[in-house]
Amino acid sequence: MQNCSIFTLIENVAKAGEKMKELNHDILNTLEFNQVKNQIAQYLVTDQGKEELRYLLPVSDVSTITSYLEETDDAMKVLRLRGGIPIPKIENIQAHMKRIEIGADLNGVELAQISRVLTTTAEVNTFLEEFKEDETPFNRLYAWQEQLTALPALRKRLKSAIDEDGRVTDEASETLKTIRRNITRSEQSIRENLDGIIHGKQARYLSDALVTMRNERYVIPVRQENRNVFGGVVHDQSSSGQTLFIEPGQVVEMNNRLRQYQIAERDEIARILSELSAALVPSRKEIMHNAYVIGKFDFMNAKARFAKDLKAVVPLVNQDNHVYFKQARHPLLDQTQVIANDIMIGEDYQAVVITGPNTGGKTITLKTLGLLQLMGQAGLPIPAGEDSQMGIFNEVFADIGDEQSIEQNLSTFSSHMTTIVDVLNQVDKNSLVLFDELGAGTDPQEGAALAIAILDDLAAKQAYVMATTHYPELKVYGYNRPKTVNASMEFDVDTLSPTYRLLIGVPGRSNAFEISRRLGLDQTLIDSAKQMMNGESQDLNEMITDLENRRKMAETEYLELRNYVSKAKQLHEDLQEAYQYFYEQKENEFAKARSKANDIVEQAKDQSDEIITNLRKIQQQSGQKNVKENELIQAKGELNQLQQPEDHLKKNKVLQKAKKEKQFKAGDEVLVIPYNQRGELLDKIGKNQWQVQLGILKMDVDEEDLQAIAPTKEAAGPKRHVSTLNSSGPHVSSQLDLRGKHYEDALSELDQYLDAAILAGYPQVTIVHGKGTGALRKGVFNYLKKNPSVKNFDFAPANQGGNGATVVNFK
Structure with a gap:
């Protein structure tokens, strides 16, 4: 196996996303890609997995995107089948491996962390081998498994010498086990001596009947006036000075011996840690790569759990940039409240112009398209329906301003235009451009003219565009330009509220007159206002109204047809069931007839067997050779052929199909x-x-x-x-x-x-x-x-x- 440094791998990932990052750095913040990464972060358990997520960027290389998505698909399958790849919490061991490379010794905690990496490597290997035995197919999972290096001897040595908390165990060496046994015995002897004092006649000289520690030596609390009763060494006194902590003379030598054992224990532990650190040096690259692969598995697990919680899917990659997100949802909104929409661009049209009033969901639709595309190009699952398709864009541009947000400072015409100029200078045929309220912030006529000119320029460059606008002139634009379609967000005039449903092919219209009428405005005032509108606007609104009515009629007819189709399907299933019942009944009747015939044949066979037996007896008694044994066997075989085979089950095609x-x-x-x-x-x-x-x-x-x-x-x-x-x-x-x-x-x-x-x-x-x-x-x-x-x-x-x-x- 060819190992590579984690820095090289991270650098390769960064280079893959370099173009998108450098030319369009702000797109990740504009479309809130980093907030999606924060959602995924909560599912990670290893430092290496978090590092993997930190460097995650959308890329434009087809093979890289495909491999990322295949890894996500593999992880989602493992989660469905076995609850995910077993990855425990693992700290970053990069600094530890650097230190042993220069000859430093690691402490027990650091060695325990490395031991956890080796243990996890073995457990993951075993886990994936079970899938191999079951011949479960995966796209990329087995390839990553092959990059793991087990190192069983080193793993067992670390596991036996260092426990989970980093403590050096007694099994680390026989010397350490002997020293600790001596320490235990010494402590026991000292305590027995001191317990004899605090529970004996001399207890009256103590301020408290307990044994404590001072300066790593066992002492007892003695009243100041009795300091000379026990001899020994004074190690400390209370804050009032009334109590002295004295090491009695009778245990001084025991404490000295205990201290020697403790020093020996410390030296032996240092020797063991040094020996174990040195043992890691030859395998440091393999250990580092194991940690990297485990981080990969952890990241794949996180993507799968993110997908499960959002009911997300792995999109199909369409290299012709035919984007079709079925029932797409914005990942950062409440998934129980968000309205799903079919969002499409690229196949029948390259420009979508969404018109309609504010607060209808136009901006969210725009952000959903851009964010889901970025997520797909980063190998993440997207909250959409099965068989959704994503494109591959070299650039994703967005000019999306929140008019209610002063901090973003993107609601003025000048700031919008600065961004648009920058986009037009960089855009090409492999770019996705998202414009919110195109041409807003200036005179309506001039703004509409500029919006049309900008859309025409993008069309000439064959870019993919989705734009929202208030201008009625752009509603006509959607009809007159090739590869361009109108769209709007549905508004329910009965409830006077938006439904947040995207309607492709229907331009938005102003509902001011209808809303005003329902709110009680006098009809004469509404009629007067209509007369003030120019004919073009009235015709356009009437055309939009007519389109909406036709759409509703089409929906009604569609639902009616679906009802008929459902009934026809049910009738077809009933007929199939009836036919199957008839066929089985017919076969059963045939079977009964065959069985009855077989009974008759069986009686004949019994009689024939008796005849053949009698013939054999006659032949044996008379010594005749006229009737040969093989002739008798042949005769019996011919009689057996009279029996009808009861093969109705074998001929039953329905049951045979079920059997297969x-x-x-x-x-x-x-x-x-x-x-x-x-x-x-x-x-x-x-x-x-x-x-x-x-x-x-x-x-x-x-x-x-x-x-x-x-x-x-x-x-x-x-x-x-x-x-x-x-x-x-x-x-x-x-x-x-x-x-x-x-x-x-x-x-x-x-x-x-x-x-x-x-x-x-x-x-x-x-x-x-x-x-x-x-x-x-x-x-x-x-x-x-x-x-x-x-x-x-x-x-x-x-x-x-x-x-x-x-x-x-x-x-």
């Missing part, structure tokens, strides 16, 4: 079609073959001969011994296992088995009867001696059962 869709698993109850018997799946033994428990038998059955059925409650009782048959080819095994069976049942099964083996054409079979008491073996031998079809028999070879099995050869 069913994925079998161990424990399922199935119908073994060739035998029309219920069984239980035990284990898959091949690509298309299962081992099935069929009554007392275990059989190897092809998957195409199995039919899934509803489980039934099994009767309680002791588990019976089973025999194994193989259903591939003739459905008769070359071996019969009689062990554990009653004597009469075993001989009856042996009789049936030999007939079946002869009909299958086997020259030789094996009967497993076990050793036991020998009764079953003797019964088998007696039966084989009397069977006219048996040529000879003998014990099986030692490696095939010895005298626990018998090999039978047929004539």
Whole structure:
């Protein structure tokens, strides 16, 4: 594996987004991209993951965007299947690794943090290996896993020597374990001595009956007037001077010895820490890269959890810049209150002009388009519907001013125009431009003219534009210019409030007259105002009103058609269900007829078996050779062919289709079609073959001969011994296992088995009867001696059962 420095990786990411960052640095703040990053930050648990997020920028390279989105998609799949990749809280170890590189020693806490990185590496590896065993497909996850280096020996050494809190454990070295044992013994001896004082006759000289520490030595509190009673060393006194903390003479030597052990412990810990620090040096690059990959996984986890909470999706990438965000929502708004809208640009039109009054949601729509595009180009999931499409733009420009915000200072005409001039100097055919209230802040006629000129210039440069405006002149512009469409935000005149729904193809209109009328303004005043309007404006408003009425009619017809389609679909499903019922009933009737016929044939077979048996007896008694054994077998086979196969389940196309869709698993109850018997799946033994428990038998059955059925409650009782048959080819095994069976049942099964083996054409079979008491073996031998079809028999070879099995050869 080729490792690389974390600085190199971060630098590559920064370079990928360099163009967008340098030319359009303010776009991230304008569209509040950094607020989205703050939302994601709450899901991160590692310092490296936070570093990954800090350097996150929208990029314009197709392959980079694709890989980012694939990583997000992988993480969302892991979250759905297993609750996310197991990443614990991990601190940044970059400084630690720098220090050991120059020969410094790490403390216990720092080594514990590195140990956590190695432990997490092993846990993540194990976690992802389970997905590999299940053959779960991922786009990028396994590639990142391959970059992890396990380092098991180093991990075990650190884990045994350093605990989670950074304390050096007793297992770090035998010397340390011995020293700590001596410390414990010394402390115990000192305490026993001092406990004897504070609980004995000398306790009256103490100000308190307790043992405490001063200067890392055990002492007792003695009254000032009794300082000479105990001898020893005074280490401290109380603030009043009435109590002295004295180390009695009888424990001075013990304290000295304890202190020596403590110094030895400190030196041994320092030696261990130095040794462990040095052991990390050869693997420092691998450890650093492990930390980087874990940070990547943490960041992927955060994106997946962000997507889950926002019900976000991974958008499809459309390199032709056909943007279609289905039911898009602004990620920073309350998701329970925000109105979702279909936002599209690029395929049928490259410019969208949104008109209508204030507070209708025009600016939010503009910001939603820009922010979701930036999020997509940064590899983040977007709050939109499935199959949403994003484009790839080299630049995203925005002139969005909040007219109620004095701090932004973007509501004056001059500030707007300064931004617009800068945009026009940089824009190209791969740019997305967002203008809020284009041409506002000046004379309406001049502003409208400027807005049209700016839109024409952007159209000439083939840029993608979404602009909002109040000017009625731009409503006509949307009809006259190619690749341009009008849009508006719906307004409910009944409630006098906006619905925040985006209407593509319908320009906005002023609702002043209607609102005034509903608020009680005299109709004569409204009529007078209408007469003052020029004819063009009135015609335009009438045209917009007519369009809105037609849209509502179309919506009504659409809903009505959907209702008819739904009813037709239901009728179709009912017919399909009725047809299936009819087909199954027909097959059941056929099955009953076949079963009845089979009963008749079965009676005939029994009679024929009796006849054949009598013929054999006559032949044996008379010594005639006119009737050959193979002729008798052939006659019996022909009689068996008279039986009608009850294959109605096999021919039932509906059930067969359901069977193909069913994925079998161990424990399922199935119908073994060739035998029309219920069984239980035990284990898959091949690509298309299962081992099935069929009554007392275990059989190897092809998957195409199995039919899934509803489980039934099994009767309680002791588990019976089973025999194994193989259903591939003739459905008769070359071996019969009689062990554990009653004597009469075993001989009856042996009789049936030999007939079946002869009909299958086997020259030789094996009967497993076990050793036991020998009764079953003797019964088998007696039966084989009397069977006219048996040529000879003998014990099986030692490696095939010895005298626990018998090999039978047929004539």
